[in-house]
Amino acid sequence: MLEAINLSKTYNTAIALHSLNLYIPAGEIFCLLGANGAGKTTTINLFMGFTEPTIGEVLVGGINVAQKPHEIKKLIAYIPENVMLYPTLTGLENLAYLSGLSGTAYSDAELVVFLQRAGLQKEAMKRRVGEYSKGMRQKVGIAIALAKHAKALFLDEPTSGLDPLASNEFSRLIRGLADTEGVAVLMATHDLFRAKEVGDRIGIMNAGHLASVVKAGDVSPSRLEELYMETILQKHAQREAA
Amino acid sequence: MITHVFFIAKKEIADLLRDKRLRWSALTLYVLFAVALFSGWQYFTQTKPRHADAQAASYQQWLAQGSKNPHSAAHYGFYAYKPVPLLAVVDKGMDDYLGNAVWMEAHKQNNVSNRTAQDVADVSRFGNITVGFVLQFLLPIVIILLTFNAVSKERESGTLRILLSTQTSGVQILVGKGAAAFAAVFGVIVLPMLLVSAGVMMLAVGGQDFVASLPAFGVWVLFVLVSVVLWIALGLVVSASVRESGAALVVLLGVWTLGAFFVPRLSGSLARTLHPTPSAFAFNEQIIFEKANGVDGHNSADERSKALEARVLKQYGVDSLSQLPVSFAGIALQEGEESDYLVFDKNYGNLFQIFQRQESVMEALNLLSPVLAAQSISRALAGTDTDKHLHFTNNAEQFRRVIMKTMNDDMRDNGAKDKTKRDFGYMASDELWHKIPPYTYSQPGVGFVLGNQVLNIASLLAWTVGTLGLLVWRGRLLKP
Amino acid sequence: MFKHIMYYDWLLLWANRTLAVSVSLLTLFTAFALWNGAQHVSFQRQTLAVIQDSSQKTSSALQAAVHEIEAGKPYTGNAFQNPQSPYPIGANKGARFATLAPEPLALIAFGQSDLLPYYYRITMTKKQSLYHAEEIENAAILYNGNFDVAFVIVYLVPLLIIALSYNIVASEREQGTLAMLLSSNARFDSLVLTKYLFRFALVDAAFSVVLIVGLLLARVNLVEAAPQLGLLLLTTLLYAAFWFALSFAVNSFGRNSGFNAAILVGAWLLLVLIIPATLSVLATTLHPTPSRVELITTTREASDAAKKRSSQILSKFLEDHPELAPKDKQVDAKDFAVIALTAQMDVDKTLKPLQDRFESQLQAQQSLVRFYRVLSPAVFVQHTLNDIAGTGHERYATFNAQVVRFYADFQQFFVKKIFRQEQMTSADFEQVPAFRYQKPDAPLLGWSNILNLSLLLALTVVCAGVGLRRTARLQLVYAVA
Structure with a gap:
């Protein structure tokens, strides 16, 4: 349903997103984790046609967003x-x-x-x-x-600022949408716990790269946290070294 | 305390000088200032010699009448031209709409007529750009643009929270910002403009006349500064009171527009309706009627002349006019002038009173906006307003009366010396014409102006003090 | 879809009271303006009625007096006042008035009608007095200008439009609803365009209704004034459209509402004040009219000179106009009337070039303004409104030209009488020329107006085009960044 092919976006000289390849089928919830400025919101904006890619393609329901930004809004x-x-x-x-x-x-x-x-x-x-x-x-x-x-749903930090009860209710609603209506969901969040809770797959972003993707069912919450820290520190270390 | 204000002001000045808004608005203002100063200079340097030359020419024509009966000379009369004050360079005020010249002739108090506005393209009705206008009308917009988000900007970016968490009070923040805005506006815009204006004025008339105009100019500058302070305070008060920058800007522009465009027309139209002026036709008819029938309408010119004849014959103890040692015509003419004075004093008095009532309505509405009070004070100080005009009108009329009396008295005393050429047959010579000095008019002093402008000055000061009070109050309440 | 957007825009406008406040203010202003205009027009009409009445009375009194003398009653009064003698009649007592009556829609724009004379007292002497005639008016009121419908249209309607539309796009961004709109599959550009069109239609309809009702209440015969009313509504429509389009273009740059408001008010100031005032400086600098002060001095010099050589002038005059010499007698060169009149005609002749220069320079200024008014729709709209009201420069210029011609006719009538040493008969009083203003043939909607209206339309289209193009490309990210 949602597909990014070799997707890159640069603002002036800053790289916001680097060679993203991603496919989200109908009915799947994909959670994007990452620090501020990791490229989560840029990814969503590219999918919705709010901004044009520098390189690469975005497809929603098989339609190229850059070519028919208006068509995809129906979906x-x-x-x-x-x-x-x-x-x-x-x-x-x-x-x-x-x-x-x-x-x-x-x-x-x-x-x-x-x-x-x-x-x-x-x-x-x-x-x-x-x-x-x-x-x-x-x-x-x-x-x-x-x-x-809608066939695809984009959520940008939907649970931040919600109390745990409201947050939980929200997760159940989204889950329901994916399961019953077959909606593909792309959700950007900081909340590791919520991501593990609601997502089918989880991607960890850092400095414009989708560093790793895991199945939510395959990792424990503590493992997810470790993975998250590793990804970020690793990149950090690489940058330090450079 | 003072050091806090100083620190804030120092940082704010640096900010403002880097601000594109100040650069662009100052640039725009300078372009308009150049147009304004040019047109003011042109107006002054063209009109002043023109009026002075015409005044001299009129007097020469008077002197060159040759041998003539004094009453013919009185009918010939001469013209008084309103001199253009030096400060018209910076504020032409209402000069285009006020008359320039008055014919001083026998039997008639003429209107000071010939409005320049009638001879210029109708586009001038949209308004004129003068230096005064730039400083009193347009400068406030620049100040608005510089101040509208002075507080809300800090609030939106969160720096207000940090500022207030130091030992700085809200009042200090606002005063510091105000001082900075004043320094920037004064240094970048006001001071250079004032200096250039003063230089141009000095070039236009030379040092001596310039010095004579200095007191008025000094007070004028003072009021310009008062209005700068007022607008800065107003901008900061609104910025501190209205949460969103956009809304603050709209409020300030609204206040400005209201004063600059809305109130003047409203007040003028109201003033005219509340205190209507007569038509020129009706006004003249009334004067003609009263001249013929006496001010009270029950004393016709014929009756008056008969009574005068009886009185004069009795005074000189003779039976007929031809036995009089003096010219009866001279006496009768002066008597006629004097009874006409009552008519003129009454009718022009009424008319000027209507004008003054209209002005009062407008002054009262000026309270709605500080722009208008400042504008009134400015043109009063420049000597381009109605009060000065009426002062000139009265001055010219007094001079006319002196001419008429001199002519009639000469006719009375000398018009019976040669029995074959009595009264209108008597011819006076150059000597008599020289008895009338050239007409000169000197501008009333600053005291006269300030006396007439009490209400406007009070209104401007009330606005200023009130706004500064609000500034302190908002400063105390300042919350992130 | 349009209906859907308009319905919700209506709800939004209604909820925040912007619309109610704007329309109430507009109604209030228009009502006050019409009332003010109606007062002014009725004052002029009354003055003209009084003048007409009084001059009719004077004329019939003179005629009756002559009739009595003709019937055999000898005249006993002052010889200078004898109604049979043409000189005192032509020089003073039999003065005619040249008047310019207000047009049906005069109340909508004061124009130049408060400044320029709308009646002249015409005598055969003192043509120069025509140049000194003026109506009594407080200079401060003239300076401030008038609160008339033209002021509401030219100055206030744009401000209301700015208030109603400066944040149509910016507010969506500022309240965060832009994200929701951009993710819906309605086209954002057509959404914004619809909002603009809707608000434009509302404002224009409201204003037109208020105006028509107001004019009816002011007892204006709208059937008679239908063409003027039509042009008034058309001009207002295009002017309002221009401001909405400008606001659309400014909004489409996606800046915040404060910026939009500042730019729009700046544009407003530029169009209603700075361009006109600069034009005015330009016109008076490039084509200065001679000063009236100069006219006064020249008149005096000319009169003095004419008096000194009156006999020469007279013989020259009779050489040029043999038809004016009496048939069987000599012209009486010592006759006061003949001397005075020849002197006056000589003064008129001397002054003619100067007076022509007044006219030509003023005309040159006006042409310059007419040309450069393309720079500011406000100037052009003001001119059109003045034309509709019949209070514009052109109408007064036509009136003045006719008055000058009338002065010549009037003088000519008495010149014949005086030179031929004829007396005024009671029948002659019917023959004295009377002034009647001739409306020029020029159509209300002349080429210049059509050109300017088209230009206004073109500006509107360009602004709306820019607005549409840029709104279509408007992005959420741009706002977030």
Whole structure:
């Protein structure tokens, strides 16, 4: 579903991403781990066509993003770290507006169902988003993805700043989406525990390189942490040596 | 305490001098300043000699009348031209809309007429660029651009948190930033412009006349500085009070636009509606009517002339006008002038009172914006406002009255000496024309101006003190 | 899709009260402006009515007096005031007024109508007095300008447009919703364009409705003024479109809302103030009009000279105009009226070149402004609004030219009488020329206007094009970085 081929991105002289090769099939959740500036967000931006690659290709559902940046928007949904919505509109209105922009006009009843599936309390739907917590806004974000019947979902640090309960609920929702709807998920995160918890595969990035990829089921949490530290320190050491 | 302010100011000045905003806005301002100074200089150097020459020519024409009856000479009269003050170089004010010349003739107090604005392309109605305008209207925009995010920028980048965690108080931060902005604006923009303006003025008239204008110019500069301080304080207050930089900018630009464009038109239109001026036609008709029928409308010119005749005959103890040792025409003419003075004093008095009421409405609305008060003070000091104009008008009218009295008295005393050429047959000679000195007008002093501008000065100072007060208050409340 | 976007844009505008505030302010301003304009126009109409009334009365009184004399009642008054004698009639008592009545839509733009005379008292002597006529007005009010509909359109509508649109793109970025919009499959450029079009339609519709209702309330006959109203609405539409397009272009660079606001207000200042004021300096520097002060001095010199050689002038004049000599007698060279009139005609002749220079220089200034006004839509729109209101430079120039011609006709009538030593009969009073303003044939929408309106449209299209192109390329990353 999602594919990166020999993908590189440089900003002026700084290399943000270096020769990424990655394939994420439908129904798989791929978690990207890495320090700040490792290239996680750049990868997501490249997949969504928010920025163009310097070298290489990005395919979403077999469509080249650089060539048809608009086509692929039908297939994807995006949930940033902080889902920002129109504060003066209600959750329901925000969903109606944004899903409408994606081309489908749902009835209010249908929209309510999406919001419910995303876990938003019914009484909250008619309140202005300005009064929502971060978690509630994220649920609206998921409802938008649901309403769009997205085939690929991009999550950028979705659980940072959420309390453990909300974070857990969020993970279950994403898992459910992948399992029942066959959505391919690319999730960038700092949270090793959450990555192991929700992901099928985990990639560790460092300084623009995808350094290692492991199956979530194959590693224990402590092993994952070791691996993470090793990757980062190793690169660090290489840089020191150079 | 002072050292904190000093440290902040030092860092801020360095910041500002590196800031592209200051560089670009100063550059733009300098271009406009050049246009403004050029047009002010041109206005002054062209108009001043023109008025002086015309004044001299008018007096020469008066002297060269030859042998003539004094009353014919009174009808011929001469012109008074309003001299252009030196400070018009920096603030032409309303000169284009005020008259330039008045004909001083018998029986009539004429309006000071001939507005320059009637002879220039209509685009001038959009406004004129003068040095005063650059410093009072456009400089505030530059200050707004420099200050609107002075606090919010630090807040957004988080440095405010760090600053406040040192031993610096909010007031010190704001005062330091204000001092820096003042130093930068003054050093980079205001001071050079003032020096160049002063230089151009000195070149235009020479040292002596320039020195004579120095007090007014000095006070003018002082008010420019007051308005700079005020706008810096206002910019910082808004920047400290409004969370988002964008919103702070919009608020400040709103305040500025309100004052610079909205209030003047609003106040002018309101003033006209509340205190309407008569049409020139109605005004003249009223004067003609009152001249014929007396100020009260019950004392016709005929009756007055009969009464005067009886009184004069009795005074000289004779039975007929031809026996009088003096010219009755001379007496009657002066008497007529004097009864007309009542009419003029009443009607022009009413008109000027309407003008002054209109000005009061506008001054009251000037309170809404510091730009307008500053502008009024500036043009008053430059001598290009209505008060100065009315001062000139009254001065010229007093001079006209002296001419008329001299002519009529001469006719009275000498118009009966030759019995064959009595009254209008009497011809006066050059000697009489020389009795009238050339007309000169000297500009009222700074005291006169400040006296007339009390309300505007109070309004500007109130704004300044109020804003500085707010600055201290916001400084105390300053939170990251 | 358009409907969908517009509906939610409406909700957003409604929720943050921007729209309500803008439209209320616009209504308030327009109402005040119309009221102010209506006051001014009714003042002018009243003044003209009084003038007409008074000059009619004077004229019929004179006619009646002559009629009485003709009927056999001998005249006993001052010889200088004799209504049968043409000189006092032509020089003073029988003065005619040349007046310029306000047009139906005069209330929308004061234009030059508060500055330039709209009535002249015409006598056969003192042509120069035409150049000294002016209406009484407080200079401060003239200086400040007027709060008229033209001010609302030229100055305030752009500011309201800026307030309504300076952050259409920037606010999406600043509140973080840009990410959601860019990841939806609606085209972002058409989304933004729709928002602009919608707000433009709202503002223009609201303003047009307010204006039409206001004009109806001010009892303007809109059927009669339909072409003017049409041009007014068209000009406003294009001007508003231009500002929206400019805002779109500025927004599309993806900078923050403060930057956008500063740039837009800067552009506004440039167009409504700096360009016009610079143009004004340029016009007066390149084509200075002679000073009126010069006119005064020259007039005096000419009059003095004419008086000194009046007999010479008279014989020269009669050589040129044999038709004016009386049939069976000599022209009375000692007659006061003849002397005064020949002197006056000589002064008129001497002053003509100077007066022509006034006109030609002013015309040159105006042509320069007309040419360079392409630099600022504000100047051009102000001119068009003045033309619609009938308060622009051109109409007053036409009026003045007609007044000067009328002065000549009026003088000629009395010259014939005086030189032929004829008396005024009661029937003659009907023959004295009367002034009637002739509307020039030029269409309301002249070539220059069409050119400028097209230019405005072109600017709008260019700005909107830049806006569309750049919005399509707008990227989220650019904002984050």
